[in-house]
Amino acid sequence: MNMTADDDEVWLDEQAGRLIRPYTVSSGRTRPSVDLDLLSLVMTTGRSPKTSDPEHAQALGLCRRPTSVAEVAAHLRLPVVVTKVILADLLDCDAMTTKTPRRASDPKDRVLLEKLLDGLQRL
Amino acid sequence: MAYNDSEEFPTQVKILIAGGFGVGKTTFVGAASEIEPLNTEELITTASVGVDHLGGIEQKSTTTVALDFGRITIEQHGIVLYLFGTPGQERFWFMWDELCAGALGAVVLADTRRLEDCFEAVDFFENRGIPFLVAVNEFEDAFRYDEEEIRAALGLGPGAPIVLCDARERGSAVSALRSLIHHLLAAVPTPSA
Numbered sequence: 195m196n197m198t199a200d201d202d203e204v205w206l207d208e209q210a211g212r213l214i215r216p217y218t219v220s221s222g223r224t225r226p227s228v229d230l231d232l233l234s235l236v237m238t239t240g241r242s243p244k245t246s247d248p249e250h251a252q253a254l255g256l257c258r259r260p261t262s263v264a265e266v267a268a269h270l271r272l273p274v275v276v277t278k279v280i281l282a283d284l285l286d287c288d289a290m291t292t293k294t295p296r297r298a299s300d301p302k303d304r305v306l307l308e309k310l311l312d313g314l315q316r317l
Numbered sequence: 318m319a320y321n322d323s324e325e326f327p328t329q330v331k332i333l334i335a336g337g338f339g340v341g342k343t344t345f346v347g348a349a350s351e352i353e354p355l356n357t358e359e360l361i362t363t364a365s366v367g368v369d370h371l372g373g374i375e376q377k378s379t380t381t382v383a384l385d386f387g388r389i390t391i392e393q394h395g396i397v398l399y400l401f402g403t404p405g406q407e408r409f410w411f412m413w414d415e416l417c418a419g420a421l422g423a424v425v426l427a428d429t430r431r432l433e434d435c436f437e438a439v440d441f442f443e444n445r446g447i448p449f450l451v452a453v454n455e456f457e458d459a460f461r462y463d464e465e466e467i468r469a470a471l472g473l474g475p476g477a478p479i480v481l482c483d484a485r486e487r488g489s490a491v492s493a494l495r496s497l498i499h500h501l502l503a504a505v506p507t508p509s510a
């Protein structure tokens with residue numbers, strides 16, 4: 195690949211844009227070992243991870259309460275796909291637990307919609 | 318550590334905020350969200366990142382291939398509503414598949430000075446059968462059209478509501494979300510008495 199170092203953090207590849215640093219974080223992996231969705235919730239279990247990478251530690255720090263994958267990615271400033279790899283590592287060693295939304299929320303679920311409306315009315 | 322599944326993990330719902338470049342998606346998500354709007358990047362492997370055309374758009378010099386992300390927690394009902402501002406340009410819409418999966422519906426923001434910019438989003442949701450409404454983000458110097466004029470210009474059937482909003486105001490953004498929920502409720506058959 196023909197890469198140019200832009201600065202310490204961001205390397206640019208003509209074709210792909212800002213990719214390279216994120217890949218080092220995940221050791222080049224783009225396939226998380228656990229199926230995670232943008233809205234999968236992850237939460238720490240209190241168990242120590244087997245790695246001490248700063249990204250893993252930071253991810254753990256972000257997830258003391260159930261937190262969505264999208265939110266973790268935003269805080270880590272890493273692409274979603276790389277974040278998923280990091281979270282999957284933590285899930286693999288039981289430092290985290292997850293719950294993927296079981297099914298799509300149903301736009302015809304009246305009870306859910308009414309609760310949502312009620313909540314939005316009180317904001 | 319033991320945890321109780323249903324207690325700890327809330328019900329999650331997702332609403333998409335779509336529309337053309339510069340229409341106010343980031344602003345809308347930021348105004349409605351209880352947290353600072355976050356930027357989640359998706360990994361782009363094939364799309365070329367070009368320059369957006371800037372005609373008629375103020376204070377906008379860069380764009381990122383990113384999703385705006387916000388949330389509204391409805392504590393009393395154990396629900397968390399997530400807002401995703403979708404990438405405006407069509408070439409990034411390959412990201413939309415994961416975004417659309419399980420979304421309750423969408424708010425398509427429109428700027429009356431460039432109504433055509435939201436055609437793509439309107440078509441996209443119509444084709445996929447994802448319920449949406451059009452929220453006209455009222456910029457000060459924009460001409461005020463009435464609802465029927467906008468409906469005609471968008472070729473929008475009577476099915477999708479049109480509301481006005483100011484994406485900078487929390488109350489106004491939340492009100493557009495409420496209108497969307499009303500719209501969804503209207504499509505739910507009433508339980509037979």
Ligand SMILES: Nc1nc2c(ncn2[C@@H]2O[C@H](COP(=O)(O)OP(=O)(O)O)[C@@H](O)[C@H]2O)c(=O)[nH]1
Pocket residue numbers: 336337338339340341342343344345375376377402405454455456457482483484485
């Ligand atoms: N006057 C006015 N400006 C707005 C409104 N909503 C957004 N803007 C401005 O329009 C510009 C583009 O908005 P942005 O949210 O970044 O658009 P996006 O590309 O759709 O995310 C920003 O400078 C906003 O401050 C609005 O309702 N009224």
Ligand SMILES: [Mg+2]
Pocket residue numbers: 342343344385402
């Ligand atoms: Mg934006």
